[in-house]
Amino acid sequence: METITILGATGSIGQNTLNVLSRHLDHFEVFALTAYHRVDILLKQCAAFKPRYAVLHDKIQAVQFQKKLIQLKLKTKVLSGVEGLCEVASHRLVKTVMAAIVGAAGLEPTLAAAKTGKKILLANKEVLVMAGELFMKEVRKHHAQLLPVDSEHSAIFQSMPKNYVCGEKPRIVQKIILTASGGPFRKLPLNKFFNITPSQAIAHPNWKMGKKISVDSATMINKALEMIEAHFLFGVESQEIDVVIHPESIVHSCVQYVDGSVIAQMGNPDMRTPIAYALAYPERIVSGVNVLDLAKISALHFEKVDHKRFAAVELAMDALKKGGTAPAILNAANEIAVEAFLNRRLDFLKISDCVKHALKKIKITSANTLDEILKADCKARECAEQFIVQKG
Numbered sequence: 001m002e003t004i005t006i007l008g009a010t011g012s013i014g015q016n017t018l019n020v021l022s023r024h025l026d027h028f029e030v031f032a033l034t035a036y037h038r039v040d041i042l043l044k045q046c047a048a049f050k051p052r053y054a055v056l057h058d059k060i061q062a063v064q065f066q067k068k069l070i071q072l073k074l075k076t077k078v079l080s081g082v083e084g085l086c087e088v089a090s091h092r093l094v095k096t097v098m099a100a101i102v103g104a105a106g107l108e109p110t111l112a113a114a115k116t117g118k119k120i121l122l123a124n125k126e127v128l129v130m131a132g133e134l135f136m137k138e139v140r141k142h143h144a145q146l147l148p149v150d151s152e153h154s155a156i157f158q159s160m161p162k163n164y165v166c167g168e169k170p171r172i173v174q175k176i177i178l179t180a181s182g183g184p185f186r187k188l189p190l191n192k193f194f195n196i197t198p199s200q201a202i203a204h205p206n207w208k209m210g211k212k213i214s215v216d217s218a219t220m221i222n223k224a225l226e227m228i229e230a231h232f233l234f235g236v237e238s239q240e241i242d243v244v245i246h247p248e249s250i251v252h253s254c255v256q257y258v259d260g261s262v263i264a265q266m267g268n269p270d271m272r273t274p275i276a277y278a279l280a281y282p283e284r285i286v287s288g289v290n291v292l293d294l295a296k297i298s299a300l301h302f303e304k305v306d307h308k309r310f311a312a313v314e315l316a317m318d319a320l321k322k323g324g325t326a327p328a329i330l331n332a333a334n335e336i337a338v339e340a341f342l343n344r345r346l347d348f349l350k351i352s353d354c355v356k357h358a359l360k361k362i363k364i365t366s367a368n369t370l371d372e373i374l375k376a377d378c379k380a381r382e383c384a385e386q387f388i389v390q391k392g
Contacts, residue, residue: 001029004279005053005088007109008100009033010041012210013123013149016271017098018045020279020287028279032088034101039065046076053077053091055084085109090116096279098149099124102212103335104377107131111370114138114146121278123149125225130328131373132232136167146233147278152178152226153233154274155252155265160234169235176236177254177262178226179246180305181206183218186247190309196348198341206249206269215338219351220305224316225334228327231320238320243313245303250292268292311352315359324364325376332380333358340388350391358383 004021008014014033021028034055035042046054046069054069054076056062062080069076079087089097089109097113098121099106106124111131113120115138122128127135139146146166148154156178161170184203185196202214209217216222227241252274254264267273268290276287305313319326337354340346346354358380367373 002027002096003029003031003094004096004098005032005034005091005094005113006030006098006100007034007085007089007106008036008098008102008124009045010035010038011100011102012208012213013100013271013275014098015041017100017275017279018049020272020276020285021049023286023288024279031091031094034085034088036101036105037061039068043068043072046074047072050074051076053079053084053088055079055088057081082108086112089113089118092116095119096121098275099127100149102126102210104130104332107373108370111135111138114144115142117142117144119145119147121147121149121275123275125150125222125229126331128229128232129225129331130377131367131370132228132327133367134370134373136232140167147281148229148233149271149274149278150226150229151269151271151274152253153229154277156230156234156255158265158277159253159255159263166233167235169240172258173234173236174256174258175240175242176230176234177242177244177256177264178223178230179244179249179251179253179302180220180223181217181249182245182247182303183220185218185309186245193349194347198344201341201348205247207271211342212335212338215341215351216334219312219348220310221312221315221334221352221355223310224312224319225331227313227316228320228330238317243305245305246301247303248297248300250297250300266292312355315352315355319359322359322364323367325362325367325373326359326364328367328373328376329358329362329364329380330355332377333384336381336384337388346388346391353391354384354387357387 030049030051032053059080062078066078090112096119099110100123110127201218249269270289272287319330333355337351
C-alpha cells in the first residue's frame, strides 16, 4: 500500500486525485487530507477515505471539525495551520505527497516534503515560481522524486527520453513547446476587454478549474508561470521555450529534438490523466478519462501568441531573465490582482498592469533562502494592493 497525503484535497486537483484513487484503493492508502475552509467537502472526504489526519487552516475551525468527526465515529485526528501541513507532508509513514494547494500557501509544506525525500506530485505552480532554485536544490539533496502534474509539464515529462529525471535538459532536446488554449477571450475584440466580468473570465471553454486558475488562463499569466516552472523542471532557458495557442486543448505540450522530431502527449482535457500518470509512474493505471476519438475531433489548430492580447507571456520572459526574487514578485502581485478582479476591485485589463508595476517597483534580490523569498512575496503583495487602491 502506497500512503499519500493530499495537500489541497477540496480543490479541483485534490478532488480529481481522490476520484482516481477511488479506483485503486487496493494500492493506495489516503494518509492525510488538507483544506483551507471548505469543511463540508472535507467532511465527506474523511467519511469516504478515513485518513489518519485532516488539516485545516484555522485552529478554532479545526477544533470544531474534530467534534464533527467524533460524532461520525471517525478516528481521523485534526491538525491546523502551516505546522499541521508540514507535519502531514513530512510524516515518516507517508511515501507520496500530492502538492495541490493553490498559491504561496503551498510552498512551506511542499518544501517539507522535499526535505524528507518524498515522492512529490507537483500541481502547485507557485512552489517553482517562487522558490524554484531553492526547491530543486532540496529535491536533489534529499533524493526526493519529483513528478509534474500540470497537464503541460506532465506532457513534456512524458515526451522526454526514457528514465528522465527533472532538473536537467538532455543534450538531444532542442526546445520545449508549451500549448495554451487561449482561454475564453482568444477571439474577443480588444475594445471589449474593458467590460470583462469575473463570471466571463472563469468560464473556461475546455477545462473545469478553480476560479483563480481560470482567470490566470484568461489573462494567460498561467502560461507565464508555466514558463518559469519549465525553466526549473526541465533545465531550459526562456529562448528554449515556445508558447503556441492550441484552442482544442488536445495536444498538451511537446518536446522538440535536435533531429527535427517533435514528440507530443495528447488526450482529452481532463486532469485525471496527468494525476493518474504521476500516481502510478512509471506504470500507467485507469484514470476514468474517456478515450480520445481523433476522427471525431477531425482537426487540430495552432496559432502564434498575440502579445497585445496576452502581455503576461513577455512578463514571464522578463522575470526569468532578471532571476532571483523576480518570479516570486510576479506570482504574489498576480495573486492579489486576481483576487481584486474577482471581488470587482480591479478591471480585467489591469491585472497584468499590476504585475508589471510590482516587477518594476520592487528591488530584485537573490532567492537563496526561504526568508528572502517570503520577504519579496510580502513586498509584492503590499505593492499590488497599493496599485489596486490607486488604479482600481
